[in-house]
Amino acid sequence: MALIVLKIGGTEGVNPDAILDDVAEHWKREQNLVLVHGGSAEATALGEQLGRPPRFIVSPSGHTSRYTDRATLEVFIMAVNGKINTLLVEGLRRRGVNAFGLSGLDGGLLQGTRKEAIQSVENGKRKIIRDDYSGKIERVHVPLLRWLLENGYLPLVAPLAVGAQGEALNVDADRAAAQIAVALGADWLILLTAAPGLLERFPDESSLIRELPFAQISQAHQAAQGRMKKKVLAAEEALSGGVPRVLIADGRISNPLQRALQGEGTLIHL
């Protein structure tokens, strides 16, 4: 039974009902799946409703990330570990799956380091940001996930980690999924997205890259635009860590998991 780590988005641009239907069907055949979810769009929407619109940090190398001061972290926690995680657990339980939601704080599942000083470029000037609560995962506490799987629980992980001081950290969900796949020795990492896969010439969907050996990952980095950059980075981290196959596949369609496993989407492999 192949072990799969599946990253699904929050709700933006994907079809959560189709994903949950397909996950439930898969789980009934093979109880060997870990889900990781995002939720940036929901965090942004909640922040706006609460009068805290998101701010973003642009790194000197051009990567964009969410500026997570303490107040933003609390909004992120409510949206992602509150609403999204709980409603996905509920959606799975309604489909007869014994889902178990947790974040990287619970039982120290995802241990990370906080980015204590982040370089940011604003209006062409560099500045250092010190009150950001985002981080990088250093260690996954594997026995917890194994115990859940062995006892018939489908783990559903929200992208928070715990820092060295015990503090909550916002982490990137695609990269969290990659770290979990590496730590578990998963057979597949599957990243669902609002596109058919990685496109050679974004946004031309007919330019889908169907297959790419890991040795040619630089082609993937060149092709990736916007959010896809993080997915390619996650794919690279998973493959470097020994996960043999990464799929970047369409989360907007029916049976997205099944169809990804049947070869739709972009396969990057060792």
Added chain:
Amino acid sequence: MALIVLKIGGTEGVNPDAILDDVAEHWKREQNLVLVHGGSAEATALGEQLGRPPRFIVSPSGHTSRYTDRATLEVFIMAVNGKINTLLVEGLRRRGVNAFGLSGLDGGLLQGTRKEAIQSVENGKRKIIRDDYSGKIERVHVPLLRWLLENGYLPLVAPLAVGAQGEALNVDADRAAAQIAVALGADWLILLTAAPGLLERFPDESSLIRELPFAQISQAHQAAQGRMKKKVLAAEEALSGGVPRVLIADGRISNPLQRALQGEGTLIHL
């Protein structure tokens, strides 16, 4: 080692730092504790910020409960299972405790039944409410809590249950704590509150009832006002279910857990 189920409030009227300090100290001596938390005040505050002020149902017998339509349930989930649960886990981890947050949905921990038709009295008229997502706990999945305790995790439970259809239900946290105490065969149920305990003549704090045998629980029902009614009901359910000792004690003071165990507060016992 006595097994304790401790119910703490959200943040209103209690001192969360003092509670977490004391819980951490206790946990380092005896890893035999389950926490249950509330969060109504936070859910109310968040609902107000989001333009959804709370509505309440008054039963024909005069009990007040939150009217939880689907939109209110989602606010409750964000505030209680998102913010409060996660920040309490963080607070405990900062104090070196391997806390594990979960709600009654996770792994089917708290299985309940939805109140499908609730009688409500409005302006003297009775009406039936059918779109409420609150419920009553019927069964606690004990092996999950035992496994967490046996593996050094402090379980921290948010008051949601899962209904027969897999749906999320808002449940009363005091009564959830009582059900968990019964199911685990706990030695103590401790309910922290914003008062020194149960008062004979509310709000006169010098009229504290120090000790009451279960046989005289009707005195407690008579004395209880407001939110305390639910605590006395929870105490009764715990004692009826075989929990030998229930303490209703002050959550506003330093070392609230230690002082409750030393006899401050109201002890109701078999």
